[in-house]
Amino acid sequence: MKIFLRTVFIVNILVVALALLGYAGSYLDPRKFGIAQSTGLILPWTLLFLVVFASFWLVLKDKRAWVSVICLLLGFGHIGRFVGFSFRQAPEEGNVSLLTYNSQSYNKSNQISQFLTDGNLPSTLKIICLQEVSDEYIEEIRNQINMSNAFFHKGKMILTQYPVKAQGKIQFDESVNGCIWADLEVEQQIVRIFNVHFRSNRIPGQKESVLTQVASSQGRQNIAEMLVSYRLASKERVSQAERIAKEIRNCPHPVLLAGDFNDTPFSYTYQIIANELTDQFRSKGLGLGSTYAGALPGLKIDYIFADENFEGVSHRILRTQFSDHFPVISHLILD
Secondary structure, three states: HHHHHHHHHHHHHHHHHHHHHHOOOOOOOOOOHHHHHHHHHOOOHHHHHHHHHHHHHOOOOOHHHHHHHHOOOHHHHHHOOEEEEEOOOOOOOOOOEEEEEEEEHHHHOOHHHHHHHOOOOOOOOOOOEEEEHHHHHHHHHHHHHHOOEEEEEOOOEEEEEEEEEEEEEOOOOOOOOOOOOEEEEOOOOEEEEEEEEEOOOOOHHHHHHHHHHHHHHHHHHHHHHHHHHHHHHHHHHHHHHHHHHHHHOOOOOEEEEEEEOOOOOHHHHHHHHHOOOOOOHHOOEEEEEEEEEOOOOOOOOEEEOOOHHHHHEEEEEEEOOOOOOEEEEEEEEEO
């Protein structure tokens, strides 16, 4: 029995080490410290294991429970990035309502049309930010939603009922990843909305199912390749996020930002934007924050952020099955 408990405690310590490294990932630049970013991918599961270990030791009335409990307490702020605790939700209130949605695969953008038709969207919705849109579907999308103004560039689209006073793009490179923005007139104020799509991890779909193949050598090789790809992409996303953060700081108007970060809320990329704006999930989210519906479970990679000119009212993740991403919607009040 002693050998068994000693082995369990060793594993417990290893999980604690992974959790601490995951916490550090928000503050360690992956261009210098890449390993911490990778542990952030599994941090929600790591924290779940810590809860299991703490419960195990508490049942035994063993003081070793404090190791997991203290680690969980140290990471409470990180837990709030993925688990929402806002029980007061008023979905239809607020004078600004914004939805962001990655439709999955540019050649299948008819999924957006189906979502706009059958997604039970609130009638108060005023702004939609889309990613991975094929230009051949632009008119079809515009005809399906009662929003007279639209701006599209390289797979990213902003649709809105508000008058558009200016618009532009921030291109990171020649790829489809980038950012578009629009200045909207909202109740006699100008609001700038950024729609971002940060660098994709570019992991082939067949490798995203390796979580079911962990026991095989091929599965482990695929996991290693995924982690390498993720670490390389993380470095590029940091540079992209830094550029957007600079644009936010220089913007003379209230700012909303939405889109697909392709990165977790425990990443350095996320922290760069969170230093400038408030994650509406942390402000008004409830329950698990996962927004990715693909074969890598539990990932939160789609976000809505707002600056201090906005007060969050509600935040929801719509558990639809139209894409490998879930749509995210926020209602806010512009002061």
